[in-house]
Amino acid sequence: DVKVTQSSRYLVKRTGEKVFLECVQDMDHENMFWYRQDPGLGLRLIYFSYDVKMKEKGDIPEGYSVSREKKERFSLILESASTNQTSMYLCASGKGYTFGSGTRLTVV
């Protein structure tokens, strides 16, 4: 069974902390994506990658960065967490977008 695994289901961090969200897929997909989902705003694309060491900004990249050192792993980094980054973060991979289970991040 294909899988996209996000390392944490729930996370609470303090304002100003550096936060790492990890995503690993076992389907040998080239495409990987990071979204955040907020009530009333839907899914918003933060960053995506079509290959190792390649990254492209999505619609809302400010305050985030990403890393893709290996094909199976795509990491989202919040350089200095802020309360407006409290959200559900979803990783997806592949052309048909298989989603991970999500990480609900709360920044206090």
Place this chain on the structure above:
Amino acid sequence: QKEVEQNSGPLSVPEGAIASLNCTYSDRGSQSFFWYRQYSGKSPELIMSIYSNGDKEDGRFTAQLNKASQYVSLLIRDSQPSDSATYLCAVRSSNTGKLIFGQGTTLQVKP
């Protein structure tokens, strides 16, 4: 105009009825269309994809595509309470290749 539009609902149907979920899109060059189901607190799950005009059936689900009208729909026959969820329509951009998601329609199936 939003790129992908869905009525947010909630759409309420009785158990056993047909639920009809609709989606319109603005990109005339789009060739790939997807429906995702998202239960509350969970991540989206792909349930149907459609690429050609007409109907595509998978069990109780039927996706319908009309490219001329830029309209895609999802029919759920014999609706069950377990079908209660938010349904997201997604369209692949002919320009970027990325999926553009609608805001989703919340479906409530009442026993």
